[in-house]
Amino acid sequence: MATAINVDVKATKAAIGENDIDALAAQAASAVEKLEKGTGEGSGFLGWLHLPSSITPARLDEIEAVAAHMRHHCDYVVAIGIGGSYLGAKAVIEALSSSFSAYSRDGGTRVLFAGNNIGEDYMHDLMELLRGRRFGIVVISKSGTTTEPAIAFRLLKDLLESQVGKAEAAKLIVAITDSSRGALRHLADKEGYKTFVIPDNVGGRYSVLTPVGLLPVAIAGHDIKALVAGAVEMEQAPDDAARLYAQTRNALYRAGKKIEILVNFCPRLHYLAEWWKQLYGESEGKGHKALFPAAVDDTTDLHSMGQWIQDGERTIFETVISVGAQQHTVVIPHDDADLDGLNYLAGKRIDEVNKMAELGTRIAHVDGGVPNIVISVPEVTERYLGQLIYFFEKACGISGYLLGVNPFDQPGVEGYKRNMFALLNKPGYEAQSAAMKAKLHK
Numbered sequence: 001m002a003t004a005i006n007v008d009v010k011a012t013k014a015a016i017g018e019n020d021i022d023a024l025a026a027q028a029a030s031a032v033e034k035l036e037k038g039t040g041e042g043s044g045f046l047g048w049l050h051l052p053s054s055i056t057p058a059r060l061d062e063i064e065a066v067a068a069h070m071r072h073h074c075d076y077v078v079a080i081g082i083g084g085s086y087l088g089a090k091a092v093i094e095a096l097s098s099s100f101s102a103y104s105r106d107g108g109t110r111v112l113f114a115g116n117n118i119g120e121d122y123m124h125d126l127m128e129l130l131r132g133r134r135f136g137i138v139v140i141s142k143s144g145t146t147t148e149p150a151i152a153f154r155l156l157k158d159l160l161e162s163q164v165g166k167a168e169a170a171k172l173i174v175a176i177t178d179s180s181r182g183a184l185r186h187l188a189d190k191e192g193y194k195t196f197v198i199p200d201n202v203g204g205r206y207s208v209l210t211p212v213g214l215l216p217v218a219i220a221g222h223d224i225k226a227l228v229a230g231a232v233e234m235e236q237a238p239d240d241a242a243r244l245y246a247q248t249r250n251a252l253y254r255a256g257k258k259i260e261i262l263v264n265f266c267p268r269l270h271y272l273a274e275w276w277k278q279l280y281g282e283s284e285g286k287g288h289k290a291l292f293p294a295a296v297d298d299t300t301d302l303h304s305m306g307q308w309i310q311d312g313e314r315t316i317f318e319t320v321i322s323v324g325a326q327q328h329t330v331v332i333p334h335d336d337a338d339l340d341g342l343n344y345l346a347g348k349r350i351d352e353v354n355k356m357a358e359l360g361t362r363i364a365h366v367d368g369g370v371p372n373i374v375i376s377v378p379e380v381t382e383r384y385l386g387q388l389i390y391f392f393e394k395a396c397g398i399s400g401y402l403l404g405v406n407p408f409d410q411p412g413v414e415g416y417k418r419n420m421f422a423l424l425n426k427p428g429y430e431a432q433s434a435a436m437k438a439k440l441h442k
């Protein structure tokens with residue numbers, strides 16, 4: 001099946017040759033085989049690989065029905081979750097929504113996010129916004145034990161119950177979690193919430209095409225059937241583009257490029273880059289190796305990070321997400337006085353200016369010693385986002401195996417939690433607590 005995502009690596013020539021990329025072709029083929037046969041490390045977490053094509057129309061109908069219920073009863077729905085239980089939904093909703101709609105396609109129910117930080121003022125502001133308003137909650141945690149969403153849920157559940165009563169609140173809360181384990185599962189069963197299950201074999205950062213991402217996206221009014229259809233197209237297409245991207249970024253890494261900057265020229269894609277950062281950072285950053293995934297929003301960041309990228313340490317390359325067409329047309333008007341000297345742009349669409357900024361930037365950065373990979377996508381729609389999501393997931397699995405790491409675990413994220421729990425005297429952490437305190441007083 002044809003897909004519309006194209007990967008162009010011509011502008012990496014100054015740093016690596018075609019032979020450097022081709023040299024990784026056999027390893028990439030072996031990585032794909034490991035994914036398909038489940039013979040590589042982390043093979044218990046390959047549920048994402050054929051997830052899109054395994055989602056049934058009945059499952060999508062069920063998610064849409066729950067979304068319709070929430071849309072009918074709520075002006076705001078708070079999606080509570082962090083990391084993989086947050087970024088996918090945020091990325092898709094932000095990419096598809098009006099820049100000023102606060103996350104709703106059609107002026108309907110607005111999806112807000114919580115549990116993705118421990119900011120006291122953030123929670124205060126959110127609770128002030130929701131007080132007295134019709135709101136619901138989608139609480140998402142695969143483990144069901146993560147501290148940040150648990151705190152947010154306790155607070156928002158209290159607020160909701162105080163506003164509508166416990167029985168009504170239970171009808172406005174959906175929990176997405178493990179099928180049997182974790183505090184959230186037990187709480188949801190006890191309180192009688194509608195629940196969806198996160199499959200055991202799908203890790204958080206690969207879960208956007210499960211109810212974790214699909215339910216909030218549907219509540220925001222977007223077409224999850226088209227999103228999944230796009231992902232199916234990419235799943236069933238030849239994976240040449242994913243291999244090429246994986247091989248090229250690994251070849252660049254081996255050539256001394258340590259930082260990959262994902263670049264967009266489309267403000268709605270900011271959180272897609274945040275999702276990508278988690279996907280690649282958490283999948284590959286192991287054994288004291290891996291590209292550091294960074295991101296910039298251009299042209300905004302050309303006025304802040306542009307100098308560093310043009311002229312700083314030459315250990316970087318860029319991957320530019322190049323969007324073909326915008327959803328709307330805005331033309332720069334003629335002005336008789338031309339006091340701002342902009343009449344040379346009169347009659348042009350803003351996007352024509354943006355495209356020339358993109359091209360000019362790519363050329364300038366290559367001239368400055370920053371190679372780039374271009375990933376083209378025709379436009380930012382549900383279908384193409386679905387393709388892009390699956391493309392990045394597949395490439396990440398291949399790339400992790402090329403790098404020689406297990407792309408599906410995340411042992412390093414436990415470190416801060418152990419210390420935080422010890423410092424907060426969480427039951428079970430008494431020994432670490434004493435050790436931590438001794439360390440702090442040294």
Ligand code: PA5
Pocket residue numbers: 082083084085140141142143144145146149203204205206282410
């Ligand atoms: O990708 C991951 O596994 C993590 O980012 C998790 O999604 C994140 O830590 C949240 O975990 P949970 O869904 O268990 O609350």
